[in-house]
Amino acid sequence: MSKISSCYIHIPFCDDICSYCDFCKIYKKSGHVKKYLQALKQEIKERYQGEVLKTLYIGGGTPSCLSLLELEQLFEILNILKKDRDIEYTIECNIESITLEKLKLFQKYGVNRISIGIQTVDEKSIERLNRHHTKQQVYETLKLVKESGFQNINVDLMYAFPWQTKKMFLSDLNFFLSLKVPHISTYSLILEEHTRFYNQQLTNIDEELEIWMYQTIMNVLKEHGYCHYEVSNFSCPGYESKHNLVYWNNETYYGFGLGASGYMNNCRYENTRSILKYQKGDYVLEEHVLTKREMMENECILGLRKMEGISKNKFFLQFHEKIEDIFPIQKLKEKGLLQEEHGFLKIPENKIYISNEILLEFID
Numbered sequence: 001m002s003k004i005s006s007c008y009i010h011i012p013f014c015d016d017i018c019s020y021c022d023f024c025k026i027y028k029k030s031g032h033v034k035k036y037l038q039a040l041k042q043e044i045k046e047r048y049q050g051e052v053l054k055t056l057y058i059g060g061g062t063p064s065c066l067s068l069l070e071l072e073q074l075f076e077i078l079n080i081l082k083k084d085r086d087i088e089y090t091i092e093c094n095i096e097s098i099t100l101e102k103l104k105l106f107q108k109y110g111v112n113r114i115s116i117g118i119q120t121v122d123e124k125s126i127e128r129l130n131r132h133h134t135k136q137q138v139y140e141t142l143k144l145v146k147e148s149g150f151q152n153i154n155v156d157l158m159y160a161f162p163w164q165t166k167k168m169f170l171s172d173l174n175f176f177l178s179l180k181v182p183h184i185s186t187y188s189l190i191l192e193e194h195t196r197f198y199n200q201q202l203t204n205i206d207e208e209l210e211i212w213m214y215q216t217i218m219n220v221l222k223e224h225g226y227c228h229y230e231v232s233n234f235s236c237p238g239y240e241s242k243h244n245l246v247y248w249n250n251e252t253y254y255g256f257g258l259g260a261s262g263y264m265n266n267c268r269y270e271n272t273r274s275i276l277k278y279q280k281g282d283y284v285l286e287e288h289v290l291t292k293r294e295m296m297e298n299e300c301i302l303g304l305r306k307m308e309g310i311s312k313n314k315f316f317l318q319f320h321e322k323i324e325d326i327f328p329i330q331k332l333k334e335k336g337l338l339q340e341e342h343g344f345l346k347i348p349e350n351k352i353y354i355s356n357e358i359l360l361e362f363i364d
């Protein structure tokens with residue numbers, strides 16, 4: 001297995017909690033930041049083996065809700081990690097918490113990619129999601145980010161709100177296009193347990209409407225020059241997320257911080273979501289050493305998220321098995337649920353919206 005060259009850092013703090021969120025997050029005002037950063041430093045010191053990183057991703061939560069001083073402390077901690085000259089160094093930000101001073105600080109520490117949570121610019125939807133930006137603020141902040149010298153920018157677009165009409169959806173999509181950023185990640189709203197929306201007993205949007213929205217995203221973004229490289233991700237050429245490709249390529253990575261997960265030495269691990277345990281140094285909640293079968297399944301489940309699919313050759317080199325001998329490739333091909341192109345197996349574009357069902361059949 002290849003050497004680790006990627007690392008995810010979780011910063012769980014948020015100024016406010018979104019109605020749909022089931023991520024590992026904590027109110028910033030709970031006052032845990034200082035102790036959390038100390039614990040994060042300790043975890044990295046104990047577990048990091050000195051590898052040179054090619055991708056580093058600070059996610060959350062909302063990393064950008066930390067104060068300037070806290071961010072500086074975080075970056076100093078992350079200076080423990082060795083970084084390749086060409087590292088992709090990403091920080092997730094909420095549009096409301098981006099300031100010029102923070103952007104300058106990001107640059108001072110070598111951050112070169114910004115991923116911005118916007119989700120929607122429809123006023124009613126912003127309010128129901130319990131987010132607090134305005135359309136004007138998005139425009140102005142994006143301008144600031146670009147003028148500060150950041151080119152590698154992602155924005156998150158959410159759709160399939162239970163109340164969303166085609167008109168509302170198209171208006172959001174057009175607005176996102178007008179931002180002219182090189183990467184757009186799309187998410188359909190999922191009503192997860194333990195979220196405000198779940199407790200409000202909202203019902204999912206009509207399935208046909210959701211599929212129409214997804215297909216419209218695919219068609220419109222492609223017409224505007226974006227490459228659809230993963231089920232939910234679109235980028236201009238050369239702006240694919242290198243860090244997320246590590247996940248989809250089933251490669252190894254560190255995950256440090258509350259609730260973070262990682263993959264190393266054939267073992268997938270997940271850190272505790274209890275801030276008190278984490279601060280006591282009790283970082284890891286679960287470790288699972290994968291069997292060969294599980295590794296092969298992961299290679300396919302993750303790889304089939306990419307539009308290019310899985311390389312048959314890579315599979316053979318890695319596992320010394322032919323993929324056809326392990327999974328029902330022929331059967332899926334005959335049903336039109338899988339296709340082969342230049343030695344890669346992939347889900348046909350017109351079947352991507354049922355990819356979960358196909359994957360289940362794949363590993364059955």
Ligand code: SF4
Binds near residue numbers: 013017060
């Ligand atoms: S900002 Fe992100 S992590 Fe925080 S509550 Fe909203 S969705 Fe969850």
